[in-house]
Amino acid sequence: MNLNKNRNKLIIIFLIILGIILVTLSITKGSVKIPIKEVIAILFNQDSVSKSHKLIILELRIPRTISAIMVGMSLAISGAVFQTLFKNPLTEPYLLGISSGAALGVAIASVFGFVNIIGGIWGTFSFAFVFAILTALIIFTLAGKNRSSLTILLLSGLAINFFLSALNSLLLYFNKDKLENIIYWQMGSFNLSSYEKIIVTMPIMIILIIVLLSKTKELDVLLLSDDTATSIGLDVKKQRIRLLLITTLLTSICVGLAGVIGFIGLIIPHIVKLLFGVKHKNVLPLSLYLGAIFTLLCDILSRTLISNTEIPIGIITALFGAPFFLYILRKTKVNAL
Amino acid sequence: MNIKVNELNYSYVNNPIFDSINLEFSKNKFHGILGPNGCGKTTLLKTILKLLKVNQDSIYINNEDILDIERYSLAKKISYVEQNSTQLPHISVRDYINLSRYLYNDYNKETNETINNIISLLKIEKLELKFIDELSGGELQKVIIARALSQETKILILDEPTANLDPLHQVEIMNLLSNLVEEKQITIITTLHDINLALSYCDNVVLINKDQIIQGPTKEVINKTNIKNYFNLNSHFIKNPFTDKDYVILNQ
Numbered sequence: 001m002n003l004n005k006n007r008n009k010l011i012i013i014f015l016i017i018l019g020i021i022l023v024t025l026s027i028t029k030g031s032v033k034i035p036i037k038e039v040i041a042i043l044f045n046q047d048s049v050s051k052s053h054k055l056i057i058l059e060l061r062i063p064r065t066i067s068a069i070m071v072g073m074s075l076a077i078s079g080a081v082f083q084t085l086f087k088n089p090l091t092e093p094y095l096l097g098i099s100s101g102a103a104l105g106v107a108i109a110s111v112f113g114f115v116n117i118i119g120g121i122w123g124t125f126s127f128a129f130v131f132a133i134l135t136a137l138i139i140f141t142l143a144g145k146n147r148s149s150l151t152i153l154l155l156s157g158l159a160i161n162f163f164l165s166a167l168n169s170l171l172l173y174f175n176k177d178k179l180e181n182i183i184y185w186q187m188g189s190f191n192l193s194s195y196e197k198i199i200v201t202m203p204i205m206i207i208l209i210i211v212l213l214s215k216t217k218e219l220d221v222l223l224l225s226d227d228t229a230t231s232i233g234l235d236v237k238k239q240r241i242r243l244l245l246i247t248t249l250l251t252s253i254c255v256g257l258a259g260v261i262g263f264i265g266l267i268i269p270h271i272v273k274l275l276f277g278v279k280h281k282n283v284l285p286l287s288l289y290l291g292a293i294f295t296l297l298c299d300i301l302s303r304t305l306i307s308n309t310e311i312p313i314g315i316i317t318a319l320f321g322a323p324f325f326l327y328i329l330r331k332t333k334v335n336a337l
Numbered sequence: 338m339n340i341k342v343n344e345l346n347y348s349y350v351n352n353p354i355f356d357s358i359n360l361e362f363s364k365n366k367f368h369g370i371l372g373p374n375g376c377g378k379t380t381l382l383k384t385i386l387k388l389l390k391v392n393q394d395s396i397y398i399n400n401e402d403i404l405d406i407e408r409y410s411l412a413k414k415i416s417y418v419e420q421n422s423t424q425l426p427h428i429s430v431r432d433y434i435n436l437s438r439y440l441y442n443d444y445n446k447e448t449n450e451t452i453n454n455i456i457s458l459l460k461i462e463k464l465e466l467k468f469i470d471e472l473s474g475g476e477l478q479k480v481i482i483a484r485a486l487s488q489e490t491k492i493l494i495l496d497e498p499t500a501n502l503d504p505l506h507q508v509e510i511m512n513l514l515s516n517l518v519e520e521k522q523i524t525i526i527t528t529l530h531d532i533n534l535a536l537s538y539c540d541n542v543v544l545i546n547k548d549q550i551i552q553g554p555t556k557e558v559i560n561k562t563n564i565k566n567y568f569n570l571n572s573h574f575i576k577n578p579f580t581d582k583d584y585v586i587l588n589q
Contacts, residue, residue, distance in 0.1 A: 221439050223426035227388050228419055232488065233412030233440045278426055
């Protein structure tokens with residue numbers, strides 16, 4: 001036990017150092033490299049700094065870094081909750097098509113100009129949420145009582161993803177002028193992060209995350225079969241609907257902020273469970289932290305791998321995520337399928 | 338705590354399973370429920386646990402209609418051991434037992450007296466730090482019973498606790514349950530397949546088959562006529578030399 005505690009301490013110290021390094025890199029790296037000394041000077045508002053560099057740091061990179069941290073935390077915690085809700089190690093909002101649903105909502109809103117009716121950012125987020133909820137409902141109905149059956153759930157998610165991407169392609173086909181905009185939502189990017197968006201979304205995200213963190217006991221009990229969990233005193237149906245609504249809302253906010261970014265909700269909770277066990281008291285906070293640093297890492301890679309070009313972050317996370325998915329699939333007992 | 342089933346009707350997809358049945362499970366007794374596969378044994382347990390919807394005035398616990406008892410309050414009265422719990426999270430035995438403390442203030446506390454007492458009562462100290470998905474069938478069943486006991490209820494309902502266990506573990510589990518009734522003064526209701534286990538351990542039994550149901554003291558209910566009627570088997574009774582109770586040999 002002591003050995004385990006020491007190991008955990010070491011891992012946590014390593015993660016904290018990694019976090020500091022990644023935040024520093026996220027602010028200093030990019031198409032324009034700005035040395036850390038200058039960044040500090042900018043942060044302390046000294047006069048000696050270049051105006052363009054100041055603009056890049058304060059108006060682009062800091063909001064971008066904050067967005068990446070918030071989105072990473074939200075996607076990872078949503079994935080962790082989804083895996084418990086569906087009693088299934090291979091689920092997350094992206095794989096079940098919920099992120100794509102939100103993205104379709106955003107695309108429809110922007111192509112048909114609905115965004116302006118409700119008003120800018122709120123319009124985008126409302127459409128993302130409504131479409132994400134609709135997708136979640138369809139998945140829940142399709143999977144029915146077989147929620148924990150991997151095959152049914154994943155195939156339902158696959159079918160929904162196909163359907164949504166067909167609708168997205170249709171929108172693209174008839175609106176070639178908005179191609180870039182729609183592709184951006186489909187592949188994810190923090191390129192358009194802004195303080196305006198952060199101010200609108202961050203308080204909601206923080207509240208939703210706090211609500212999830214207060215549900216660790218309920219989530220633990222949800223690891224059991226529905227009948228046993230009910231006999232222990234948990235209102236399974238009510239809790240499941242609540243948790244599904246909260247995570248779907250969080251996911252749609254993430255899509256509204258940065259488009260569709262897959263696999264974070266799959267990879268991060270898995271690594272956390274592997275290192276620290278399945279109890280949600282550990283899984284949720286550690287998923288938040290690891291989700292944030294992993295997303296930061298992917299975002300840094302997305303803008304530094306090829307100079308002067310930004311690769312959509314969804315591509316980077318999928319390059320990590322898809323092989324990881326296969327790895328978990330191989331590890332999952334065949335009889336669970 | 339006693340349980341009264343009053344004119345209970347229950348249908349599954351328009352197929353009536355129970356038609357106005359009446360039963361009474363008296364407190365501090367070991368009750369067995371027997372019957373052929375598909376006769377509704379598990380359904381009966383689930384109606385008592387409020388896991389299936391029943392009509393008003395169908396089931397009473399200490400004269401209180403279960404429909405009027407909130408879920409959290411019911412969970413402090415009845416605990417449940419499901420049949421073949423296959424859905425097992427990868428957590429330690431102690432953490433698993435702790436899940437039943439969900440409604441109590443000591444949930445997740447490292448030193449939990451209730452859990453300590455139950456672990457020593459069931460003599461499963463050696464298993465405490467093992468993961469539940471690594472246990473053998475017999476060990477697992479004990480741990481699941483420990484989890485149900487840590488809910489500290491006066492009624493324990495089990496669905497075929499001896500299924501898939503070797504004879505040694507079957508006897509071990511039945512002895513354990515029988516001791517719990519005596520030492521902890523709890524009421525146990527369990528479904529069983531083995532008529533001889535019921536003869537050796539149960540105070541009262543319920544026999545169910547299609548539209549017939551009978552309840553009473555084990556010795557009276559389990560007889561040649563009822564075994565023929567309910568199981569369609571011939572039987573021959575002898576004395577069990579170890580317990581001096583009835584032992585039945587079955588034949589088609």
